[in-house]
Amino acid sequence: MRAEQPDLSAATWRKSSYSNESGGNCIEVADGYDAVPVRDSKDPEGPALAFPADSWTAFVSAVKAGEF
Numbered sequence: 001m002r003a004e005q006p007d008l009s010a011a012t013w014r015k016s017s018y019s020n021e022s023g024g025n026c027i028e029v030a031d032g033y034d035a036v037p038v039r040d041s042k043d044p045e046g047p048a049l050a051f052p053a054d055s056w057t058a059f060v061s062a063v064k065a066g067e068f
């Protein structure tokens with residue numbers, strides 16, 4: 001199932017709580033959408049991907065459980 005790309009022109013992005021001051025591999029997400037928009041924090045003007053909320057929740061749970 002593919003999520004439709006939301007209009008992100010007014011999105012408020014927040015950096016992953018796992019990000020650190022040195023940059024590294026960071027992502028940002030925007031709340032308040034049916035699909036969860038995700039982008040690379042090092043390229044804020046670049047593309048964003050939108051994931052169905054249930055798929056994003058399953059992914060985050062798997063990361064927290066150490067499956068990746």
